[in-house]
Amino acid sequence: MSNIVTVTHSSKTTLETCPYKYYLSYIAGIKSAQTSYPLRFGSMLHKWLETYHNNDNDLEVTIQQLQSDESITEDNTTDLIKVICCLELYHNRFADDKEGIAEIGFDLELMKYNNNNYMFAGKMDLLDSDSGIIKEFKTTEKDIADGSPYWQEAFLSPQCVGYYKAALEMSSDIKQLQYIVFKRVMLRLKKNETIEQYTARVMENSEMKVKTIPITKSMVEKWQQEMIDTVKVLDFFYSNGIWPKYKSQCNGKFGKCPFYAHCNLDADLECGLYIKKERQHEELELELETDTED
Numbered sequence: 011m012s013n014i015v016t017v018t019h020s021s022k023t024t025l026e027t028c029p030y031k032y033y034l035s036y037i038a039g040i041k042s043a044q045t046s047y048p049l050r051f052g053s054m055l056h057k058w059l060e061t062y063h064n065n066d067n068d069l070e071v072t073i074q075q076l077q078s079d080e081s082i083t084e085d086n087t088t089d090l091i092k093v094i095c096c097l098e099l100y101h102n103r104f105a106d107d108k109e110g111i112a113e114i115g116f117d118l119e120l121m122k123y124n125n126n127n128y129m130f131a132g133k134m135d136l137l138d139s140d141s142g143i144i145k146e147f148k149t150t151e152k153d154i155a156d157g158s159p160y161w162q163e164a165f166l167s168p169q170c171v172g173y174y175k176a177a178l179e180m181s182s183d184i185k186q187l188q189y190i191v192f193k194r195v196m197l198r199l200k201k202n203e204t205i206e207q208y209t210a211r212v213m214e215n216s217e218m219k220v221k222t223i224p225i226t227k228s229m230v231e232k233w234q235q236e237m238i239d240t241v242k243v244l245d246f247f248y249s250n251g252i253w254p255k256y257k258s259q260c261n262g263k264f265g266k267c268p269f270y271a272h273c274n275l276d277a278d279l280e281c282g283l284y285i286k287k288e289r290q291h292e293e294l295e296l297e298l299e300t301d302t303e304d
């Protein structure tokens with residue numbers, strides 16, 4: 011009987027970063043007890059963009075729901091304001107685009123290899139089959155000006171190809187993949203500043219960019235080859251039960267790997283720094299599009 015092995019954009023990136031990190035995340039099913047700020051904010055914004063779409067693009071209703079959300083405490087009031095500013099930018103541009111299904115999951119058959127059935131799974135932020143557009147929401151602290159390195163990377167992102175191929179399976183009429191990128195505003199509430207003053211400052215600094223990512227034949231070929239390579243590497247590690255530690259990756263672009271304490275100080279996985287994941291691919295609950303490595 012063949013096993014199904016699911017590959018997501020996130021699990022593939024984790025495997026490439028460090029196979030041991032993959033083992034801890036996807037086999038031992040462990041995650042850091044602390045969620046990084048980029049992940050928390052990205053997750054919050056995704057959730058409320060989805061709610062906005064489910065509310066038929068009604069910004070007022072969405073903001074009312076957001077303001078009465080019990081998970082919003084005094085500690086994250088500033089995040090609530092940042093999310094509202096992002097929703098306003100989005101609404102100003104897309105209020106009339108009411109078609110599309112938000113957070114649509116997919117499972118794409120990749121290949122059978124050594125008795126395992128490898129699938130590529132993910133969630134598209136919005137799929138509008140009528141106009142043939144897939145929208146992907148991203149948050150970043152990086153410069154998102156036209157011509158910046160952010161866009162050079164985005165235009166080559168293999169993730170776009172995977173989502174594009176999955177969307178084609180659902181609707182043969184897919185014409186465009188749009189990246190909708192929100193710059194994360196890092197402003198703090200100043201002493202003696204009112205919420206109104208802070209909101210005005212966040213709004214002034216908030217930024218959203220929309221770009222169409224062209225999917226070329228060579229990108230599709232590159233993605234297919236990358237997926238074949240990923241399957242072979244995964245299969246090798248699974249078959250041999252060996253998950254090497256890539257020590258060069260312990261200190262990443264966005265700080266230390268969340269498993270650093272366990273790997274380097276011999277901290278027990280039960281020491282309180284880590285918790286058990288509810289499911290192997292938690293990222294499929296809400297596909298997080300941030301530039302964090304966590």
Ligand code: SF4
Pocket residue numbers: 027028029030031255256257259260261267268269270271273274
């Ligand atoms: S701390 Fe380093 S070796 Fe350990 S899982 Fe993270 S990247 Fe891999």
